Amino acid sequence: MDQAVCCYRHPDRETGIRCTRCERPICTACMVSASVGFQCPQCVARANDSSHRVTQPRTVSGGRVSAGDPFLVTKILIAVNVALWLVELAVGGGGNGTVVDKYGLFAACGHDPFGNQVCGGAADGEWYRVITSAFLHERTNPLHIGFNMLTLWWIGAPLEQRIGRAHYIALYFVSALGASAAVLLLAPDTLTIGASGAIFGLFGATAVYMRRxxxxxxxxxILLGLNILFSFTWSGVSWQAHVGGLVAGTLVAIGMLYAPRERRSLVQWGTTAAVLVASLALMGVAVSQVTS
Incomplete structure (x- = not known):
């Protein structure tokens, strides 16, 4: 059973809220709204007192609160995905399109959703596919990019605000690479595209944040369960990418959000690096199996 966390100013009141400056637990009667999260009365008073040095506001993961738009990275990611989808429409091509055939993910000779054979792949040295594939969508299916971008905004934007830009960028790209590793390992001859693998990493991180x-x-x-069910029951959906992204994102988020304050940066970036290295190692194993 979890030990109850109580407000440091009112020990008789349980709470799940923490001050974004000092990270001490505070109840609803003590919390003061800030640009990101809430602050305790003591930190607010200290910040307003010119005799004290103003403490830099921190995100829930300990990072600095970025100036300007708190959702900037999410907006850029959405813009890049939409722009590349428009490029796919403009370039055209047979099957799923020239752009997807060139930059979609598979290990060796694969097949597009129409059954056409596509050659090249990561096994032929085209390693850029492990990341470019995460920014491509079916040009003939607007629902593919539409649903992914709406989900990215609904899940990603709040998470970016709470953990900060640097941690959010690392989380997103490591989740995307974790998804690619699972695809190469479990479905190496299937052409795979889409941002959903990285988005599943954001789902996992959101669950970790809410638990924290x-x-x-x-x-x-419930939302995660429905999406996992959808992944395994809907034809044409890459459950491998979803599971890989979910596992990678969850592990990175655990390291970021549960790191001890004394060695926070070391644990956070060490965990991120470890998941990244593990993903790259799995890719190497997958490609070696194909080439052998």
Whole structure:
């Protein structure tokens, strides 16, 4: 059973909220709204007192709160995905399109959703596919990119605000690479594209964040469960990418959000690096199996 966390100013009141400056637990009566999250009265008073040095606001993962738009990275990711989809439409080509054939993910000679053979792949040295594939979508199916981008905004934007830009960027790209590793390992001859692998990593990170903040996890677990069910039952969906992204994102988020304050940066970036190295190692194993 989890030990209850109580407000440091009111020990008789349980809470799941923490001050974004000092990270001490505070109840609803003590929390003061800030640009990101909430602050305790003591930190607000210290910041307003000119005799004290102003403490730099921190995100829930300990990173600095970025100036300007708190959702900037998410907006850029959406813009890049949409722009590349428009490029796919403009370039055209047979089957799923020239762009997807050139930059989609598979290990060796694969097949597109229409059954056409596509040669090249990571096994032939085209390693760029492990990341470019995460920014491509079916040009003949607007629902593919539409649903992914809406989900990226709904899940990604709040998460970016809470963990900060640097951690969010690392989380997104490592999740994308984790998804690619799972695809190469479990479905090496299937042409795979889409941002959903990285988005599943954001799902996992959101669940970790809600657990860390002691929020009601039922909404995110139900949403995640429905998406996992959809992954395994809907034809043409890469469950391999979804599972790989989910595992990678969850592991990175655990390292970021549960790192001890004394060695926070070391644990956070060490965990991120470890998941990245493991993903790259799995890619190497997958390609070696194909070439052998």
């Amino acid at each position: 903040a002691r929020y009601d996890m039922r909404p995110i677990l």
